[in-house]
Amino acid sequence: xxYITIYLWGFVSLLTASSAELRAQEFFAAADQLYAxxxxxxxxxxxxxxxxxxxxxxxxxxxxxLRKTECLKKEEKFEQIGSLLSRLDDFSxxxxxxxxxxxxxxxxxxxxxxFEQAEKNILPVFNLEPYHNETRVSSALLYTFSLHExxxxxxxxxxxxxxxxxxxxxxxxxxxNILQAxxxxxxxxxLPRLKSIRKAxxxxxxxxxxxxxxxxxxxxxxxxxxxxxGSAGFCAYNILASNYVTAATAGxxxxxxxxxxxxxxxxxxxxxxxxxxxKTYNEGLKQYxxxxxxxxxxxxxxxxE
Amino acid sequence: xxxxxxxxxxxxxxxxxxxxxxxxxxxxxxxxFLFHLGEQKQLDxxxxxxxxxxxxxxxxxxDLRDSAAFATGELFNKFRNSLKARSYYDRVSDASVFAxxxxxxxxxxxAEEHRYEEAEKKMSALPDPGTxxxxxxxxFELAGLYLLRKNHxxxxxxxxxxxxxxxxxxxxxxxxxxxxxxxxxxxxKSGFLAGALSAVVPGLGKVYTxxxxxxxxxxxxxxxxxxxxxxxxxxxxxxxxxxxxFGSLFTLxxxxxxxxxxxxxxxxxxxxxxxxxxxILVGLRIPVDRVFR
Numbered sequence: 001x002x003y004i005t006i007y008l009w010g011f012v013s014l015l016t017a018s019s020a021e022l023r024a025q026e027f028f029a030a031a032d033q034l035y036a037x038x039x040x041x042x043x044x045x046x047x048x049x050x051x052x053x054x055x056x057x058x059x060x061x062x063x064x065x066l067r068k069t070e071c072l073k074k075e076e077k078f079e080q081i082g083s084l085l086s087r088l089d090d091f092s093x094x095x096x097x098x099x100x101x102x103x104x105x106x107x108x109x110x111x112x113x114x115f116e117q118a119e120k121n122i123l124p125v126f127n128l129e130p131y132h133n134e135t136r137v138s139s140a141l142l143y144t145f146s147l148h149e150x151x152x153x154x155x156x157x158x159x160x161x162x163x164x165x166x167x168x169x170x171x172x173x174x175x176x177n178i179l180q181a182x183x184x185x186x187x188x189x190x191l192p193r194l195k196s197i198r199k200a201x202x203x204x205x206x207x208x209x210x211x212x213x214x215x216x217x218x219x220x221x222x223x224x225x226x227x228x229x230g231s232a233g234f235c236a237y238n239i240l241a242s243n244y245v246t247a248a249t250a251g252x253x254x255x256x257x258x259x260x261x262x263x264x265x266x267x268x269x270x271x272x273x274x275x276x277x278x279k280t281y282n283e284g285l286k287q288y289x290x291x292x293x294x295x296x297x298x299x300x301x302x303x304x305e
Numbered sequence: 306x307x308x309x310x311x312x313x314x315x316x317x318x319x320x321x322x323x324x325x326x327x328x329x330x331x332x333x334x335x336x337x338f339l340f341h342l343g344e345q346k347q348l349d350x351x352x353x354x355x356x357x358x359x360x361x362x363x364x365x366x367x368d369l370r371d372s373a374a375f376a377t378g379e380l381f382n383k384f385r386n387s388l389k390a391r392s393y394y395d396r397v398s399d400a401s402v403f404a405x406x407x408x409x410x411x412x413x414x415x416a417e418e419h420r421y422e423e424a425e426k427k428m429s430a431l432p433d434p435g436t437x438x439x440x441x442x443x444x445f446e447l448a449g450l451y452l453l454r455k456n457h458x459x460x461x462x463x464x465x466x467x468x469x470x471x472x473x474x475x476x477x478x479x480x481x482x483x484x485x486x487x488x489x490x491x492x493x494k495s496g497f498l499a500g501a502l503s504a505v506v507p508g509l510g511k512v513y514t515x516x517x518x519x520x521x522x523x524x525x526x527x528x529x530x531x532x533x534x535x536x537x538x539x540x541x542x543x544x545x546x547x548x549x550x551f552g553s554l555f556t557l558x559x560x561x562x563x564x565x566x567x568x569x570x571x572x573x574x575x576x577x578x579x580x581x582x583x584x585i586l587v588g589l590r591i592p593v594d595r596v597f598r
Contacts, residue, residue: 041349041350041353042353044349044350045350045353045354048341048342048345048347048350049338051341051345052337052338052341077349080349083346084347087345238547241540241541242540243533243536243537243540243547244536245529245532245533245536246533246536246537246547246551249529249532249533250529250533250551
């Protein structure tokens with residue numbers, strides 16, 4: 001009797017499982033069709049339905065969520081990608097799928113301008129076996145771009161050098177040329193000299209307008225100097241004219257306002273200038289790295305496709 | 306016991322049960338998927354799916370669409386999107402088993418967005434069993450809304466008939482009675498007197514209306530300007546340009562302070578009323594959460 005019960009239970013479970021699997025396959029096919037037709041919101045919902053129909057089947061769930069990621073990218077909802085893929089239990093999946101998940105997650109963060117999170121999420125890719133060369137090259141570039149956006153150029157240079165020399169394994173005729181080009185691109189003398197808010201503030205406090213001039217804003221520095229000296233002159237004039245209350249209140253107030261106001265201007269002038277410098281420099285790096293990408297992709301040393 | 310049945314139905318809907326995974330009960334399957342979307346915080350998908358259920362009257366029954374509307378309202382309410390939550394609660398039909406909680410939650414959300422008239426309409430439209438907890442809850446909510454709408458006559462007339470048996474509703478209702486008394490007896494400070502006081506001593510009007518900090522700040526702004534103007538007049542008379550500059554500034558700040566003091570009487574009064582209204586809104590939610598959550 002006990003064996004019959006076990007047998008029946010097993011038979012019913014099998015039937016239930018296969019029916020759920022069939023249903024999930026139907027939803028998957030429908031979702032793919034909707035995606036192909038450009039109905040991304042509807043396709044995204046159908047992929048989520050696959051996840052709902054197949055609880056516990058990590059492989060199917062993973063494939064559905066990766067396809068859903070593509071829908072989110074088409075809808076430009078990049079900020080949702082990280083949390084979507086965080087739902088996956090990475091450790092129950094194969095290395096090749098994990099590599100793809102880490103890459104897509106980091107890409108989502110990068111596109112959503114969360115560069116620090118992009119950097120953290122791409123790192124695990126490099127600890128896995130190199131399955132897909134394309135993802136691996138893209139991951140290396142994404143990691144580099146994330147570092148660039150944070151102003152960590154030396155770290156990006158060291159990483160790229162090591163990666164091209166050791167990870168790629170195959171000695172390319174172009175390799176030496178690429179490394180030389182990278183050395184000149186990341187030359188410490190060529191790196192953008194980012195300004196310090198603290199230094200700009202200190203300079204402005206020592207001599208009004210000097211902080212702005214240090215940041216390259218000569219016009220603003222000159223105006224600040226004029227305002228501070230004007231208010232000091234106003235104060236002195238009133239003392240000489242025996243308007244002591246005017247000098248002690250309005251005069252001192254105006255002087256302090258322009259003196260400290262000029263120093264505090266560095267809080268927004270310096271980041272603005274640094275952002276422009278970083279952007280221009282990173283654009284040049286991006287262009288060169290895009291140029292060498294086909295060369296990097298040509299070599300597929302130890303892929304397990 | 307009606308509310309217990311209602312609660313049971315809701316819990317059944319929310320948690321689902323084993324057979325819900327089978328095709329034999331498609332209703333629970335659709336609703337379970339809605340809750341899955343909510344649990345995974347896929348709110349775009351949730352709205353898209355809910356709309357597709359609600360707009361397809363051929364494929365889905367009235368019961369299923371009501372359940373979907375209520376479940377979606379609950380999920381958006383959970384994620385503090387009261388505008389969307391309200392719109393879904395409002396789509397639950399009157400014949401549904403969820404009509405009472407949907408109307409109640411929609412009314413509460415309207416009240417929290419200061420749409421008191423709409424909230425009162427929703428609460429008045431709730432079915433009234435005549436006795437029991439749901440009856441008391443409805444009248445309790447209406448009592449709070451009368452206070453929020455400053456309809457003290459309606460609150461008085463309700464007070465004569467309404468004696469809640471439920472201890473929690475009774476306790477909150479006692480607070481409402483206190484607020485009713487305070488709102489009726491609370492007096493607004495005279496704007497004219499506040500302005501006159503500020504004309505004599507800058508900032509004194511604001512001290513009178515209950516804002517001593519603002520009063521001191523006004524004093525420190527106006528008096529130095531007055532002293533500067535007087536000093537420039539003494540040293541240079543009408544020929545002194547600085548006299549005109551600081552005189553104009555002083556006049557501007559002096560008159561502005563008088564005007565501000567007379568307005569602050571109304572502002573301080575409104576702040577006290579707003580605080581009481583906030584307490585009433587919190588009180589309105591307490592019994593609802595205990596019964597339905």
